[in-house]
Amino acid sequence: MKAKGYNNTITGAVVGGQCRLRMFGILLVIIIMTPSMWAQQVVSMEDCIAHMRTHSDWVKAEQLSLEAKLAESKGAVNLPSPMLSMESPTGQFMTLGVTQTMAFPSTYFLQHQQAKTMRSLATVDRDIQLAQLEFDLRKQYILSSYALAYCALLAEQDDMYRKLQEECEILYQKGLIGKLTFDMAQQQTTKMRLKLAIAEREKVEGLAMLNQFCGYDSIHIPVAMDQLQFQPMSNSGNGELFLRSQSQRLEAAQRSQQLAKHRALPGLMLGYLNQGPKGNPAYYGLQFGITVPLWWWTYRAEIQSAKYQAQALESQLLFEEKRRIAIVQSATLQMKSLEGLWTKVPPTQSMMVMADANRLLEVGEINFAEFVLLVEQSFSEREQWLQIKREMLLLNSTIHHFN
Numbered sequence: 001m002k003a004k005g006y007n008n009t010i011t012g013a014v015v016g017g018q019c020r021l022r023m024f025g026i027l028l029v030i031i032i033m034t035p036s037m038w039a040q041q042v043v044s045m046e047d048c049i050a051h052m053r054t055h056s057d058w059v060k061a062e063q064l065s066l067e068a069k070l071a072e073s074k075g076a077v078n079l080p081s082p083m084l085s086m087e088s089p090t091g092q093f094m095t096l097g098v099t100q101t102m103a104f105p106s107t108y109f110l111q112h113q114q115a116k117t118m119r120s121l122a123t124v125d126r127d128i129q130l131a132q133l134e135f136d137l138r139k140q141y142i143l144s145s146y147a148l149a150y151c152a153l154l155a156e157q158d159d160m161y162r163k164l165q166e167e168c169e170i171l172y173q174k175g176l177i178g179k180l181t182f183d184m185a186q187q188q189t190t191k192m193r194l195k196l197a198i199a200e201r202e203k204v205e206g207l208a209m210l211n212q213f214c215g216y217d218s219i220h221i222p223v224a225m226d227q228l229q230f231q232p233m234s235n236s237g238n239g240e241l242f243l244r245s246q247s248q249r250l251e252a253a254q255r256s257q258q259l260a261k262h263r264a265l266p267g268l269m270l271g272y273l274n275q276g277p278k279g280n281p282a283y284y285g286l287q288f289g290i291t292v293p294l295w296w297w298t299y300r301a302e303i304q305s306a307k308y309q310a311q312a313l314e315s316q317l318l319f320e321e322k323r324r325i326a327i328v329q330s331a332t333l334q335m336k337s338l339e340g341l342w343t344k345v346p347p348t349q350s351m352m353v354m355a356d357a358n359r360l361l362e363v364g365e366i367n368f369a370e371f372v373l374l375v376e377q378s379f380s381e382r383e384q385w386l387q388i389k390r391e392m393l394l395l396n397s398t399i400h401h402f403n
């Protein structure tokens with residue numbers, strides 16, 4: 001296994017195939033990117049967000065929902081419709097009458113204020129939904145970028161193992177290596193091809209979801225993770241929107257409780273009835289009265305319901321606020337822990353491991369099995385670097401969204 005002739009043969013297959021390996025990597029990237037040159041396009045995260053804002057069906061739906069809520073708020077002042085009647089006091093002619101009932105006057109002022117609050121709340125909630133869509137898009141963009149870089153890394157490793165398997169098959173037929181080494185080379189190739197197939201499927205699914213978020217008609221692909229620059233985002237995110245929404249929802253709940261109490265107050269009734277022929281002193285029949293809330297249990301139930309709903313909403317908003325703060329704190333702590341690993345696992349270091357493995361195999365210091373372990377270690381470190389970068393980008397996006 002450590003014979004110099006064997007090592008030189010393997011080294012010739014590996015070192016001599018370095019140029020072919022690099023060419024294969026370049027061709028692989030071209031194959032992956034070629035559809036984008038025709039019907040596709042490589043897009044940045046900012047381009048995806050801008051396209052989503054103008055073309056996404058979700059964004060259109062949120063905007064239409066806002067317009068519907070704004071239109072609905074215009075009828076929030078609930079003034080009962082007047083009642084028109086035709087009467088025949090004498091049986092010889094018909095007279096027209098009109099009656100209008102109203103709630104306690106301050107009720108309509110509260111309804112008007114409630115309508116203003118609901119319009120403002122609808123706008124804030126729309127902005128929160130759009131921010132959530134952008135947050136989901138950023139996460140999907142990062143995951144898709146990672147999938148592209150990860151598949152390229154696996155494809156490079158798969159190509160190396162395939163070339164090593166072909167070389168081992170030749171050496172095995174010549175009797176220069178044993179069956180154990182040959183079987184190990186086959187197992188490594190089979191395992192890597194299965195791993196690459198699973199990664200490719202996940203990549204395609206991620207790209208499809210990303211394009212669905214953005215609203216693209218044809219498939220667009222993001223920048224790969226190894227080419228994506230990490231830039232910490234501003235800490236001032238959407239936290240102000242969450243606080244404003246909570247404040248307005250509490251205000252609306254408290255005003256609903258006030259409206260329930262005002263509905264239990266007496267109302268007014270104004271009317272006009274034409275009760276006699278023209279010239280008769282009873283011709284002008286004006287009416288005035290008050291409405292008495294006799295069904296007190298109904299109003300009491302509405303007041304209690306509004307009170308409990310306001311208390312429940314206050315507890316719910318308090319829980320949501322604590323949860324938001326916990327998410328930001330947890331993401332910040334994780335970011336600090338990963339920042340130390342970010343500088344400890346540079347991709348250039350893993351490339352040096354592979355170069356050292358080739359040199360050691362050439363001089364006969366290691367055998368084929370040890371060479372495979374060093375190669376796996378090198379690719380594992382490059383994969384770890386991609387994972388750290390992915391997690392840092394995801395955490396950075398989370399902090400910006402909730403902070």
